Amino acid sequence: MPLTTVDPEAKLPARKPPFYMGLSFQVLVGVAIAIILGYVRPATAVAMKPLGDGFIRLITMIISLVIFCTLVTGIAGMEDIKKVGRVGGKALLYFEVVSTLALLFGLVVGNLTHPGSGFNIDPATLDGGAVAQYAGQAKAQSVADFLAHIIPNTIIDAFAKGDILQVLLVSLLFGFAISMAGRHCKPLIALLDGFTHAVFGVVSILMRFAPIGAFGAMAFTIGKYGLASLGPLAKLIAVLYLTAGVFVFVILGGIAYVAGFDIVRFLWFLREEIILVLATSSSEPALPSLMTKLEKLGCSKTLVGLVVPTGYTFNADGTSLYMTMAALFVAQATNTHLTLLQQFTILGVALLTSKGASGVQGAAFIALVATMMVIPTIPVAGMALILGIDRFLSMCRAVVNMIGNAVATLVVARWEKELDQGALKHHLRGEMEMERRAG
16 A cells, blocks of 8 residues: 655634634633722832823824825825715715714604703703813814814824825825826825835734723723723613614614625624724724724725725714703703704704814814803703713714724625625625634
8 A cells, every 4th residue: 555645734714813822812801800900909000101191192193194195105105186076075975964963863862762861950050060161172172273273384284183184185186196296206195105015014013002002091091990880871871882882783783784795704804993982982003993994894995094084084983973962961961951953053053063073182072062052051061960971971972983984885885886795795704704714
């Protein structure tokens, strides 16, 4: 019987790394340890804040370059320049429709559940000092100021401040200019392409610190505010989270179904980003990896570079849900009756303020204060009621904002007929299958 020889050069099938090497598992472990530490040793947990802040700053410092490189190389390599305007127009139309739907949904749920009923707060007893600084910033926001703010003082200033819309404007101008220059800029395109790979390499390195960042951010949240602080306002928190869940699975799920993909599989595909956003209470740390994953699903570099950053300003679905619901909460808690006309006025104003406060620290809170100032009967000082739990509310807002923009990108890509539906479904299905087998 002849002996068979084994070729030592033959490649073995690639094995999936063990589950404990996955980023999502490591971030979850970091969050779990943080919750325990926050409960057992609050003072120590609060001291972990620099870890979370440091990680967010690490990611934030690279976001401008990610947007610039992705968009410039994408536009420069396009044959149809008109596509950029078409994609932008479709994205803005989608953003406006869905964010309006989110505002209306929050208004309906707030009227049905009455999360503020039973508080019977006398506005005179509230300390409005904590809200005053937000009110001052809210007054400074206007549509004209917002539009003027998009234009940076200098090109360097856009990157120095890290303002997403300003970086987006500079990127579009450079992308169009390089594209129109044709063969004269081909060496520059090759250089930018190589630089793009280096930038995403930096992102890959930084994401290794995500478990530490998530641990620091969550430890601070639990240590400073404590689980006990949720008690008096548990109904508002529960209603917002449940409303957000219904919005994601029913409304965004319905949109996803029409677009040809399953929302549950898609959320599983984005599980690492969702956990990271929940832990850090900010959607920005997930932006670079989100853009990479959406390209992996078949969206073009140009479309992702245009839709995702723009959506972070114009498509804040989680913030929209929160704004109308929180406005009703404050009115109900202070026994302020609102007519149907006043409620729709809140909705109409929120359509503008939800965009106008973008890029400002505490943007959602500022936007809500700006909205409520339009209805004088609602005591703005009532916002002090929810200021203490805003960190927990912002976790929900940030996750829904990110998911909404991810869904929007695939919808616009489908609208542009650049998605291979079979490949998309196969990819999402395959991701869950691999995890199931690994488990």
